[in-house]
Amino acid sequence: MALRLVLPDIGEGVVEAEVVKWLVAPGDEVAEDQPLVEVMTDKATVTIPAPGRGRVVRLLVREGEVARVHQALLELEAEPGASPTPPPGGRARVPERAEGPKPEAAPPPAQAKSQTGAKPLAAPAVRALARRMGVDLATVTGSGPGGRILRQDLSAPGAPARAAGPAAPAGHAPSPPGPVEVVPLRGVRRKIAENVARSKRTAAHFTLVEQVDVTELTRVKERLAAAAREQGVKVTFLPFVVKAVVAALKRHPYLNSSLDEEKGEIHLKRWYDIGIASATDQGLLVPVIRRADQRSLADLASEIERLSTEARAGRARPEDQGGSTFTITSLGALGGLFATPVINHPEVAILGLHRIRPTPVAKDGAVVVRDVMHLSLSFDHRVVDGHVGAAFAYEVIATLEDPSLLFLEMV
Amino acid sequence: MATKSYDAVVIGAGPGGYVAAIRLALLGKKAGLIEKEGTLGGVCINWGCIPSKALIAAANLVEDIRGAADRGILAERPRVDLAKLRQFKNDVVKKMTGGIDLLEKGNGVEVLKGTAAFVGPGAVEVKGKDGTDRVEAPAFILATGARPIELPGFAFDGKDVWSAREAVDLPELPGHLVVIGGGVIGLELGTVYAKLGSRLTVVEALPSILTGVDAEAVRLVQKGLKERGAEVIVGAKAMEAGRKGKVLTVKVEVDGKERVLECDKVLVAVGFRPNTEGLGLDQVGVRLSPKGFVEVDERYQTSAPGIHAIGDLTGPPFLAHKASKEGEIAAEVIAGRKSARDWVAMPGAIFTEPEVGTVGMSEDEARKAGYEPLVGKFYFSALGRAVAIDHTDGFVKVVGDKASKQLLGVTIAGPEASDLIAEAALALEMGANLEDVALTVHAHPTLPEAFMEACKAALGEAIHRLNRPERPPRSPAPA
Numbered sequence: 001m002a003l004r005l006v007l008p009d010i011g012e013g014v015v016e017a018e019v020v021k022w023l024v025a026p027g028d029e030v031a032e033d034q035p036l037v038e039v040m041t042d043k044a045t046v047t048i049p050a051p052g053r054g055r056v057v058r059l060l061v062r063e064g065e066v067a068r069v070h071q072a073l074l075e076l077e078a079e080p081g082a083s084p085t086p087p088p089g090g091r092a093r094v095p096e097r098a099e100g101p102k103p104e105a106a107p108p109p110a111q112a113k114s115q116t117g118a119k120p121l122a123a124p125a126v127r128a129l130a131r132r133m134g135v136d137l138a139t140v141t142g143s144g145p146g147g148r149i150l151r152q153d154l155s156a157p158g159a160p161a162r163a164a165g166p167a168a169p170a171g172h173a174p175s176p177p178g179p180v181e182v183v184p185l186r187g188v189r190r191k192i193a194e195n196v197a198r199s200k201r202t203a204a205h206f207t208l209v210e211q212v213d214v215t216e217l218t219r220v221k222e223r224l225a226a227a228a229r230e231q232g233v234k235v236t237f238l239p240f241v242v243k244a245v246v247a248a249l250k251r252h253p254y255l256n257s258s259l260d261e262e263k264g265e266i267h268l269k270r271w272y273d274i275g276i277a278s279a280t281d282q283g284l285l286v287p288v289i290r291r292a293d294q295r296s297l298a299d300l301a302s303e304i305e306r307l308s309t310e311a312r313a314g315r316a317r318p319e320d321q322g323g324s325t326f327t328i329t330s331l332g333a334l335g336g337l338f339a340t341p342v343i344n345h346p347e348v349a350i351l352g353l354h355r356i357r358p359t360p361v362a363k364d365g366a367v368v369v370r371d372v373m374h375l376s377l378s379f380d381h382r383v384v385d386g387h388v389g390a391a392f393a394y395e396v397i398a399t400l401e402d403p404s405l406l407f408l409e410m411v
Numbered sequence: 412m413a414t415k416s417y418d419a420v421v422i423g424a425g426p427g428g429y430v431a432a433i434r435l436a437l438l439g440k441k442a443g444l445i446e447k448e449g450t451l452g453g454v455c456i457n458w459g460c461i462p463s464k465a466l467i468a469a470a471n472l473v474e475d476i477r478g479a480a481d482r483g484i485l486a487e488r489p490r491v492d493l494a495k496l497r498q499f500k501n502d503v504v505k506k507m508t509g510g511i512d513l514l515e516k517g518n519g520v521e522v523l524k525g526t527a528a529f530v531g532p533g534a535v536e537v538k539g540k541d542g543t544d545r546v547e548a549p550a551f552i553l554a555t556g557a558r559p560i561e562l563p564g565f566a567f568d569g570k571d572v573w574s575a576r577e578a579v580d581l582p583e584l585p586g587h588l589v590v591i592g593g594g595v596i597g598l599e600l601g602t603v604y605a606k607l608g609s610r611l612t613v614v615e616a617l618p619s620i621l622t623g624v625d626a627e628a629v630r631l632v633q634k635g636l637k638e639r640g641a642e643v644i645v646g647a648k649a650m651e652a653g654r655k656g657k658v659l660t661v662k663v664e665v666d667g668k669e670r671v672l673e674c675d676k677v678l679v680a681v682g683f684r685p686n687t688e689g690l691g692l693d694q695v696g697v698r699l700s701p702k703g704f705v706e707v708d709e710r711y712q713t714s715a716p717g718i719h720a721i722g723d724l725t726g727p728p729f730l731a732h733k734a735s736k737e738g739e740i741a742a743e744v745i746a747g748r749k750s751a752r753d754w755v756a757m758p759g760a761i762f763t764e765p766e767v768g769t770v771g772m773s774e775d776e777a778r779k780a781g782y783e784p785l786v787g788k789f790y791f792s793a794l795g796r797a798v799a800i801d802h803t804d805g806f807v808k809v810v811g812d813k814a815s816k817q818l819l820g821v822t823i824a825g826p827e828a829s830d831l832i833a834e835a836a837l838a839l840e841m842g843a844n845l846e847d848v849a850l851t852v853h854a855h856p857t858l859p860e861a862f863m864e865a866c867k868a869a870l871g872e873a874i875h876r877l878n879r880p881e882r883p884p885r886s887p888a889p890a
Contacts, residue, residue, distance in 0.1 A: 072781070119755075121817070121842035131749045146815060148842050 003051065004060075004072040007039065010046055016068045017041045019061045020187040028056045030076070037073060040187050044318035045282075054078040062138065064186050122149040130154055188283035199345040202261070204381035208390055209338040212397045214356055215371040220403045228298055237353075238276070239300035240406070241328060244399035245351060246272045246293045247409045249326060252392040254384050256325050258346040266383055275324030275344055276304060278311045285311045286344060288324040297406075328353065331376075341378045348383045351396070352376035373400075412536075412543050415523075417443040419550040419745050420535070422527045422690070425453020426460075427722030427734030428554030429511050434742035436518035443546060444515060445537055447526045450508040451515065453556055455731040458576040461507055463599055465500040466581060467762050470606035482801065491607055497581045529691035533717065550717050550745040553697070553705060554738065555690065557683035557723035562591060564651030564662075565679045571659050572652055573678045575600060585609050585675035589661045591649045593620030597680035598632065599762045601641070606764075611641035612672055614649050614663050616681075621761070628767045628824035631804055635764035644670075652677050685724045700726065709752040711741040719745065733757055756820070758836040760829035765805045768832030771820030771839050774810050783813040787845070787869025789861045791825045793876055796856040802826035807865040809835075809845065816844040816870070827858055834859055845869050 007017060017039040024036050033049040036056075040046070057075040061067045120137040122130070126149055130137050135154050142149035185193060217240060225235040249256040253268045260267060272293040275286040287307035289300065310316055327344040330353045341352040352375065359372035375397065379389040399405045419435050421428045424446035435442035450457055469491075476489045515522055523546065525539030534547045559574040561567055567574045578600045586609065590601040593615030605611040613620065613636065620643060621629045636643055650662040650669070661672040685704050692699070698706050698714035704726035711719045719741040722734030736754070743750035758770040777784040791797035791805045805825020811818050821835035838848055848866040853859050867873045 123841045127753050128750075131751065131753070134749070146817065146842070146844055
């Protein structure tokens, strides 16, 4: 009996997911609960297990394609006796429909299979041109009526927009001078690409750089770290920065907002969910500290530790991703002198932290060596004017230079 | 033994092979074309599509003349000079095969007459009248086609038991012709004989004739046969042909009961088997499917490097135009072009009474593919041109996707359906939706207006019929 495995309802609000990686191939025998495919929603990567024992007949969605919830992902030839009924709780095992084998004596009169919902719409000449150019039509967005792919929608892989014109007599794109390793844009990488491009396309980025004397903060941090270590909490600079940022956001609400361009509305958020950009093997993830304004320093420290550990181990939870109101990115040792961070859409500001280094500074008429860090604050000029962004930045700086001010923010 | 070498060699000069050879030549390849029969063109041109269409057109003319009394034309009893008609048919074939000769020659294709067999990778031996040649090439296209399946108990003898090849030669007009096999070929040729005056009985093993074709179209074809006095026996197993005195008998089993049909000739048309034998395919490692057809990929490459296969040899549907298209693709692949099978839909044309044309998905197939089908129908009885030419049986039925309004498939039963289906095929290849066709102005008064009206009907906007929802199909697919 043939079963179809459909993309299950993975979680609230999830309507589609990208097929990141197939873990099986047609012909494979699979056991019940064996992982079949990794899919990624806007929130997390999820593995979908086999609903029962059987043999994979064919994969219906290609890696990199986006499937909608309840869309069939693969066809499975179930073993006789294997139960096709979905278990309670609606996990991944939702057979869409069971079909008996077709009678062999009845070949369909015309080619029907080749045209499924997934097949891109394009005229024969455009399909032939795409083949000559080596372009997979499934990756092209059609600009014609009903999404039809037109000649001008084709561009050679790696080439900027415009393709070879109607002429393209020999039909071969110029070959590169050396070997090229082609890596499909998938999963987290694709999400990052989409997000940063959308941010750069929509936001009017303005970056302000200033230095912070954190000599005092270093001392406070070390004292607190020693105390916290006994409670099993590892304290870094980041909880202090989060505290300082939340305090400044409360006074500068426009930096904790988003812009709804369509409606012409700025949404000032009265909650403070701070995203912490974290490098992982998969790419950049932004786990979120929920309700950062309601947490103590120690609480922030342990939450940051949890989030970064899970993200690095590839165990990021869906509920920890997305929905932040402001983002902090620790650029660290490789951060350079300053940077121009890309705003985490749909937020309007992002704060980059650079490494702390001993630096000669003029203090009270003398040159002294202090612990100095650069901050790079990018904000969306559509919402935040230069002086507003600067006022926010200097308030964060003031708090970091004199951490005793944090007492004023004690909950 | 002389040795000849080419860039590419095509074995078999049917509609797949002769087209492949021309395409190879057009792409600058030195091409050889091997054919074992006396003339080029294969079954299609010599004993299939072309001669049968000559006969079908003639038989239609006879019927039109017979039925012209309604229009005040009194020539009720036309006589048919079979010898003359056969001659006309032969002339048609000669013109077409001669045309292929000229095309191959004009394009620089070398034609080799004889039977080819692989003797090793990259080499075949061609046994001809004047001896054996060795022919070498880095690339081969196998296009040897298929031949009629012989039923146990019905050995083709060319006298009593015909294959399509004998039937299409119109040796005589049998008083009673029994056709075993209610598929396209059996029905097309059976209809010719029925129209020319034979009594016709069709024996089909499955529960319906024309399996796989839209049920309403099949009902019309059945009605057409009945009106011509033909009997259709479905679910019947043909046991054997025999003799009872001077009479030819056909024993069939229906519902476990035996029935003996007395007749003058039997035509057996129950399918095709591939011509793979004698080619030495095992010499070069060409893999066959469990049913014996040559396995190919979307570039028509077989499991043996450098050897391609196209057409009937690779399995159903057995269509000349499909073989031609595949021949072009295989030739392009050999010439280094990036070519591959990518058609959206393969049209089919059935020359029964009425004709049936199909392309793309049926309603059921669309539903199985995950679409919510939107169906529109228009009957020729409401179309001015069809009424004026007095051929009103039939309809155009379009299937679209309810959400996107994309056209998914078209079935046409009725006058000139085989011609009308071309527009639908183009629409499908272009990714047209129902509105694209509905909004295209169609000249009046013409038969293609029915296609436009059917698309409008699917959208609930038909002008020349009342817009009511289509009845649900008789056997809805399991949900």
